[in-house]
Amino acid sequence: MEDDNRYRDGRSEFIRGAKDIAKVAKKQVGKKVGRGVDRMADEYTRRSYKRFEEEDDDDDYGVSGDAGYYRSDSRGDEDAHSDSTEGHDEEDEIYEGEYQGIPRAEGKGPGLDGPPQTYRDLALAEGERRKDQEELAEQYETILQECGHGKFQWTLYFCLGLALMADGVEIFVVGFVLPFAEKDMCLSEPNKGMLGLIVYLGMMVGAFVWGGLADRIGRRQTLLISLSINSVFAFFSSFVQGYSSFLFCRLLSGVGIGGSIPIVFSYYSEFLAQEKRGEHLSWLCMFWMIGGIYASAMAWAIIPHYGWSFQMGSAYQFHSWRVFVLVCAFPSVAAISALTTMPESPRFFLENGKHDEAWMILKQVHDTNMRAKGYPERVFSVTTIKTVKPRDELVDMGDGAPWYDKWRIKLTALFHQVWENFQAVFSPEYRRTTYMMMAVWFSMSFSYYGLTVWFPDMIKYLQKQDYASRTKVFMKEKVEHVTFNFTLENQIHRQGAYFNDKFVNLKMKSMVFEDSLFEECYFEDVTSSNTFFKNCTFIATLFYNTDLFKYRLINSKLVNSTFMHNKEGCLLSDVGDDNNAYMVYFVSFLGTLAVLPGNIVSALLMDKIGRLRMLAGSSVISCVSCFLLSFGNSESAMIALLCLFGGISIASWNSLDVLTVELYPSDKRTTAFGFLNALCKLAAVLGISIFTSFVGITKAVPILFASGALAAGSFLALKLPETRGQVLK
The missing domain is CATH 2.160.20.80 (E3 ubiquitin-protein ligase SopA)
Incomplete structure (x- = not known):
């Protein structure tokens, strides 16, 4: 009997000991697994955690001290360890859903009684953001070097070239149709003048608005919206009959196309490496010339043929000049179709904290270029790219708010963000550069647009004088x-x-x-x-x-x-001569074609002699060629001088475009470019109004104004910083 009792007691002790050993083994395995998981998490997050700072290999796992309790049995040891240490590390971090442990005596745990860090020092945050932008600029240049220059950039070149071509076409449309539109709309001289200026006013508004939006919602998206507005209202303007409705459509068409130049150059520059940027931005300017040639050729081929028309009673007429207006909308439509196949600027994504989207686009650029060059096996080696934390995000009101309140709040927030970004262009860091660029842009535009409109008017005046001499x-x-x-x-x-x-x-x-x-x-x-x-x-x-x-x-x-039965019509004071119309188209064609040599020279020398030398030098030569206009007394001499002036001044425009892109950081680039381009259109309106008022009176005043503006612009250009050889900010 006693042997049985001893047997049972020994068996119970054996079983109890086996259970204790199993508990300890299970506990140790759990610790090792926990440490392994922590190591994996540390490698992923690149942080160093130390779980379970004090671990003993003894069988006693009790907690003493301020915890205030101790248990000697194995069950109590397990419970004590689980209750007191689970969820803690050396830095006292707390895992969501786990027991928070006991506060330490030497200090308060995070998130208990200490004040929350809700507000950050704005100056410190801006300093960190600027440092991130500098690091991103350097890394982004390295990435573009790895991606190379090839098929992707050339594809984007032609897509954006169509948008720039649409801008060039828009400048010429109203001037070409005006002599024929006045017959259908009975335009007075003030109405004709307003119709000629309305496009510039629309482009002025569009450049400012779309330039600001492109820094907030993206280059590609903003460009698609602006080109769509241009296409729609250009299409409508070819069908509307009244003067007011035609004026309104051309105004909104100008607003739409106003975003083309600021966005196109900024967009393309963010895909170009440092050594390619100046040259290829200058090549892109050629599409503006192609737009002018396209408009002149279409006007020459379409407008004089009044047989290309139909009429529905006396109320609706569709003459050949309306066909020309319709045809001039094609480049914008083609640009929209082409841009739908292209991605957003990766630099824009990185400036707004969107790492994955930017990485995918840069990988697409790399793979496209490598496959085209015959190296499909080359792998995009970049794994992590520096991103810049955005200052703020658009307001999200949740799902419960009405849709109109959501849109109102979002649009209000977007307006404030655009306005703050515009004000940053005049911050102390960029104030001097902005004022200098304003002066150069204004002087260039005042003289160039004033003279280019004054030339045809002077030719018409000379033609009228010659016509009158044969009366x-x-x-x-x-x-x-x-x-x-x-x-x-x-x-x-x-x-x-x-x-x-x-x-x-x-x-x-x-x-x-x-x-x-x-x-x-x-x-x-x-x-x-x-x-x-x-x-x-x-x-x-x-x-x-x-x-x-x-x-x-x-x-x-x-x-x-x-x-x-009087005929319905208008009192026309101009000489209705088709030869005169052909001469206007031919002169515009020659003047636009004459910029080709200047484009080629500026593209080849932009990265060799620098932006400032190119800008100042071409401005000085343009000033001299402008002064030579005073010696042009015949029609042929005026045409030759027009071609000379256009061919030289285009180098100044190319240099100015490249400088504007490179002087401002990515988050302010299109905002600054849009503002300066809007100022350019304002100067164009003033130049056209002033110069044309002297037609038939004197040539001296317009020539002196233009020469003085160009001389001042060339002098101020030398005060700007040189950007050749610098990474894109």
């Missing part, structure tokens, strides 16, 4: 029982007498009758332009289906005379 004058002629059925042009008849004469199915161009008598005459199917009857007397005369309205009869008397 035939007839004095005191008497004509009876004669039928006139041929064109009468460029004649002055004074003190004439016409009895029982017929003017049937003819055109009168620049005809003036002064102090003449028309008795029992008959006018039928007469079309006139720049034709007037001054101090004339009409006795028993019938006007049937003519456009000889009473406002063409100046101080004239009508005795028993009748007007029947």
Whole structure:
């Protein structure tokens, strides 16, 4: 019996000991697994944790001291360890969902009674952000070097070139259609002037708005929106009939295309390495020239052909100039289609903390170029790219708020962010650079746009002078029982007498009758332009289906005379000569084509002699060529000087575009570029208004204004910092 009891007691002790050993082994295995997991987490997060700072290999795991309890049995040891140490490390970090342990006596644990760090020092945060931007700029340049320059950049070059081409087309559209649109819309001289300037005003607004938005919502997205607005309203403008609606459509079309130049250059520059940037941005400028050539060629081929039209009664007319307006929207539509296949700028993503999106795009650039060069096996070696923490994000109101409140808050926040970014362009760090760039942009635009619009007007004035010199004058002629059925042009008849004469199915161009008598005459199917009857007397005369309205009869008397079925139309004072229209298109074509040599030279030398030397040197030579205009007294001489000025000044524009891209950091680049381009359009409006007011009066004032502006611009350009050889900020 005793042997059985001893056997049972020994067996119980054996079982109890086995259980204790199993518990200890399980506990030790759990510790090792926990340490292994911690090591893996440390490698992933690159932090060093030390779990379970004090571990004993003894069987006693009790806790003493301030914890205030101790248990000697193995069950108590396990519970004590689990209760007191689980979830703790050396830095007293707390894992979500675990027991928080006992506060240490020497200090308070985090998050208990200490004040939360809710606010950060703004100056410190801005300093950290600037440091991140500098590190990103250096690393980004290295990444672009690894990606290389190849198929991807050339594909993007043609896509963005179409957008720049659309901007070049927009400049010429209204000027080409104006002589023909005035016939359909009965435009007065003030209305014609407003229609010529409205595009520049729209582009001024668009450059500022889209430039600011591109730094907040992305280059590609903003460019697609702006080009879509341009395409839609350019399309509508070809169909609307009234002057006000046409003016409104061209204004919004200009607003849309205004974002093209600021975004295109900034967008493309962020895919170019340092040694390629100046050259290839200059090559991109060639598409503006191609846009001008396209507009001139289409105008030459389409507008003079009035047969390309249809009419629905007297209310709706669609003449050939409207076909031209429609065709001019094609580059913008093509640019939209091409841009849908291209990615966003990776630099924009990195500046806004979007690492993965930027990495994928840079990998796409690398792989596309390597495959095109015959190295598909080369792997994109970059694994981590420095990102910049964005200053703020758009407001998220949750799912419960009404949609209009969400949009209102988001748009308000976006407006404030854009405005703050614009104000940063005038911060002490960039203030001097911005003011200097404003002066250079203004002087260049004032002289260039003022002269390029003044040239065609001067040519027209010279043509009118030559036309007037060939005017035939007839004095005191008497004509009876004669039928006139041929064109009468460029004649002055004074003190004439016409009895029982017929003017049937003819055109009168620049005809003036002064102090003449028309008795029992008959006018039928007469079309006139720049034709007037001054101090004339009409006795028993019938006007049937003519456009000889009473406002063409100046101080004239009508005795028993009748007007029947007058033609609907406008009083046109210009010489309606198709040859004149062809000459305008031809001059614009030559002037645009003349910039090709300047484009080539600037592209090849931009990275060799530097941006400032190119800008200042070409501005000085442009100033000299502008001064030579004072010696141009013939039409051919003016055309030659126009080509010379355009070919030289394009190098200044290319240098200015590259400088503007490189002087400002990525988060302010399109904002600054958009503002400066808006100032450029304002200067263009002022230059055009001032220069054209002197047409026919004097050539000296416009030439002096333009030369002085160019000289001042070349001097100020030398005060700007050189950006050749620098990484993109």
